[in-house]
Amino acid sequence: MTTTGDAHAIEVTGLGVRFRRNRRGRQSIKSMFASSARRAPKDEFWALRDVSFQVRPGEAIGVIGRNGQGKSTLLKLVAGVLLPDEGVVTVNGGVAPLIEITGGFVGDLTVRENVRLTSGLHGMTRAEVARRYDGIIAFSELEEFQDTPYKHLSNGMKVRLAFSVVSQLDDPILLVDEVLAVGDKAFRAKCYARIDELLAEGRTLFFVSHSEKDLRRFCTRGLYIRDHRLVLDGPITDVVEAYNGDNPV
Template sequence: MPLDALTDAPNAIEVTNLGVRFRRNRRGRRSLKDLFAGSARRTRPGEFWALHDVSFTVKRGESIGVIGRNGQGKSTLLKLVAGVLLPDEGNVAVRGGVAPLIEITGGFVGDLTVRENVRLTAGLHGMSRTDVDRRFDGIIDFAELADFTETPYKHLSNGMKVRLAFAVVSQLEEPILLVDEVLAVGDKAFREKCYQRIDELLADGRTLFFVSHNERDLRRFCTRGLYLDKGKLTLDAPIDEVLDAYNGDYA
């Protein structure tokens, strides 16, 4: 598809008949015979569908909250949209790059300094060296790590690591922002900085795909909700309606 068609397409994300299967202890591996069998035949003892027959679209600039109990496929769905997990059935089409705030401290190298990690991680996400240089001071200020730029990453506290990761990824200029419970960490002051940064990104027209158990955060950032239960999409509606249904089921 030509680049201008990607830019003009109304949907940022299109998910069609999506399914992903796991074993109880590890990801299932399919044999060549399995690939040519029907889905019922491919489901073997000890396996389950983390997501099954899930379909929805997300328009550009929409803010979507994904809701459900633990183990219902929310984070799995986010990883499928991010492209770090491949589906067993169906398709995920993402039009535009993603800034993934999922498993947020992953990808940083313990023996490298904070400075080196900023350059490495931002570069791996496609930021040019010139952009990294231009944004470096702002990233460090946001993360509140001005006194630690030459400190090896492995010597940072967990809170420092999260602040650094959020500061880097939230500076990416990708049109789609994927967030998985990142606002549940850090102290109150840092969470408020995260809130303000996400508000800025949304005001800039970014698309938000947000997984959280925090009802206040979901109501603050999202206009629409997807309710997952037992790997199925049971409700796609305005966020207040979805939260009401969830609370009614599990009050």
């Protein structure tokens, strides 16, 4: 990932990333070394290939596709969590990633300690963390659990904490995977209202979801990933209709 002064918030050109399929059964260290030299190309597959698009600052982009087609991989490439095997990902400005609910959190640390740690990892100064701490805790509704180890929280609580931290970041690009689906209905409504606020401030949204309702609610433009390639980039209504046409209920 590179960062330049280009006018686009995100620019992806000829992007490709490949992974190796897991072999069945367990191998000894000796057999792993012996087989590495003769590993067949079929052991590898392209999770994404030849993907190109641009995102303007302030756009709200929805990414849709069937499971296993590379949507979350694309999000991680934009976040800089993964590096491409082909092509270039250029991101102009910091990213606030809500990709995995456990990312950056330490199980044995308390909620209070994790807020300070993860906020610092995202670039907040100690003064900023101190100033925003009460707001983060209040939004997450975890006032009674501040001294509880993170590992004892439910998945819903972890989602609330992660979103509360990320939504307080000043980074201009918000990356959201479908982790919000884990939260309860009332908290999702709070999250959606917060996303509306961030969009009104001019933030850029890159949103991976299977929810047609959510995609239409937040996004004006969509990317349809099929067979590990970008097959349609256009208005969100057209993209959702194309996806539904390929995947009738």
